[in-house]
Amino acid sequence: MNHVVAESIHCDAAQAGWWAAACPSPDPAFACAAREHQGQLTKPPGSLGELENVAVQLAAMQASATPAADRVWISVFAADHGVAAEGVSAFPQAVTGEMVRNFATGGAAISVLARALGATLEVVNLGTVNDPGEVAGVRRAVIAPSTANFCVQPAMNDVQLHAALEAGAHSVRMAVEAGAQVFVGGEMGIGNTTAAAALACALLGLPAAALAGAGTGLDNAGISRKAEVIDRALARHAHETSPLRMLACLGGFEIAALAGAFIAAAQARLPVLVDGFIATAAALAATRLNPGCREWMLFAHRSHEQGHAALLEALSATPLLDLGLRLGEGSGAALAISLLRNACALHNGMATFAQAGVSNA
Numbered sequence: 001m002n003h004v005v006a007e008s009i010h011c012d013a014a015q016a017g018w019w020a021a022a023c024p025s026p027d028p029a030f031a032c033a034a035r036e037h038q039g040q041l042t043k044p045p046g047s048l049g050e051l052e053n054v055a056v057q058l059a060a061m062q063a064s065a066t067p068a069a070d071r072v073w074i075s076v077f078a079a080d081h082g083v084a085a086e087g088v089s090a091f092p093q094a095v096t097g098e099m100v101r102n103f104a105t106g107g108a109a110i111s112v113l114a115r116a117l118g119a120t121l122e123v124v125n126l127g128t129v130n131d132p133g134e135v136a137g138v139r140r141a142v143i144a145p146s147t148a149n150f151c152v153q154p155a156m157n158d159v160q161l162h163a164a165l166e167a168g169a170h171s172v173r174m175a176v177e178a179g180a181q182v183f184v185g186g187e188m189g190i191g192n193t194t195a196a197a198a199l200a201c202a203l204l205g206l207p208a209a210a211l212a213g214a215g216t217g218l219d220n221a222g223i224s225r226k227a228e229v230i231d232r233a234l235a236r237h238a239h240e241t242s243p244l245r246m247l248a249c250l251g252g253f254e255i256a257a258l259a260g261a262f263i264a265a266a267q268a269r270l271p272v273l274v275d276g277f278i279a280t281a282a283a284l285a286a287t288r289l290n291p292g293c294r295e296w297m298l299f300a301h302r303s304h305e306q307g308h309a310a311l312l313e314a315l316s317a318t319p320l321l322d323l324g325l326r327l328g329e330g331s332g333a334a335l336a337i338s339l340l341r342n343a344c345a346l347h348n349g350m351a352t353f354a355q356a357g358v359s360n361a
């Protein structure tokens with residue numbers, strides 16, 4: 001317990017909470033054994049590239065000689081953003097609430113991909129201006145219709161931030177209860193590439209131009225306006241120095257929920273597969289709130305969003321795919337689950353040199 005308190009103080013002296021409690025490390029003995037096993041399989045050492053690393057990391061995280069990504073839990077967190085009033089998206093705000101219904105009725109990309117994977121898809125409505133109300137298959141965890149416009153005031157207050165972090169942790173508890181082997185966090189929210197970029201700029205000390213991108217499809221003039229909006233927000237909240245305050249001032253409900261989910265997953269020894277630009281900004285915030293959660297993250301893809309490469313680099317992350325995706329919803333992570341499954345199948349199913357009677361180097 002003392003250790004937990006010490007960690008909290010280290011991570012965020014001002015406001016320690018459950019999110020600052022220590023994360024365990026993946027099991028180094030299983031990592032060692034898995035690396036050794038990879039060296040015995042009938043292939044030149046290292047020839048399966050990142051798939052070998054994925055198998056070794058999953059073995060260590062799952063403390064298992066036979067890692068698996070069969071049972072996958074996907075939570076899509078949806079929320080609206082006050083900063084949408086600044087005209088930072090190519091799409092109207094009403095789309096967020098409309099897509100909540102589409103996720104649940106099975107027509108969204110992530111709905112299709114989840115079905116194809118046999119994954120559980122949870123849809124969480126954290127607050128949408130165009131609120132679809134009670135919809136079968138949607139968990140209502142409404143905090144407010146949207147965040148506040150962070151060009152004018154903090155996006156959320158402390159109570160709202162804590163509720164969003166807790167909403168993410170709640171999803172992880174359900175995933176653990178269901179026996180999930182991998183957690184995917186998706187998001188949906190018109191304007192959230194602006195929030196994600198602003199938050200990451202604050203965390204990394206970068207100007208808006210470094211991370212502002214097209215989002216749902218802005219042209220160059222639109223991207224310049226968006227960067228100007230982000231710079232205004234950064235100036236307004238420049239006095240904030242803690243990652244928790246940066247998340248409250250510049251984040252979004254779904255971004256904070258993702259950060260909470262990523263930390264809770266690490267605390268529960270559940271591997272996380274991180275999706276695109278917004279999810280990676282949330283992952284960055286999570287690592288600033290609790291550095292120990294980084295070891296539980298795998299990175300699915302490099303998004304087309306300008307700025308995602310810089311976020312991945314800041315996290316020393318090697319993404320598995322680079323397909324020009326820019327959808328969000330957890331779709332890139334869902335696509336990368338196939339690679340995780342194949343990495344595990346190879347690790348668990350290939351013959352060793354000795355078993356197959358093949359000459360080793």
Ligand SMILES: O=C(O)c1ccc[n+]([C@@H]2O[C@H](COP(=O)([O-])O)[C@@H](O)[C@H]2O)c1
Nearest residue numbers: 089189191192193215216276277303328
């Ligand atoms: O995941 C990504 O890399 C990504 C890149 C660009 C856009 N998106 C999605 O598009 C929406 C945000 O775009 P915008 O232009 O409204 O900020 C939001 O619902 C995201 O899921 C997602």
Ligand SMILES: Cc1cc2nc[nH]c2cc1C
Nearest residue numbers: 091095188216327328329
């Ligand atoms: C239609 C639509 C679907 C999305 N899914 C995630 N972000 C999105 C943005 C739009 C506009």
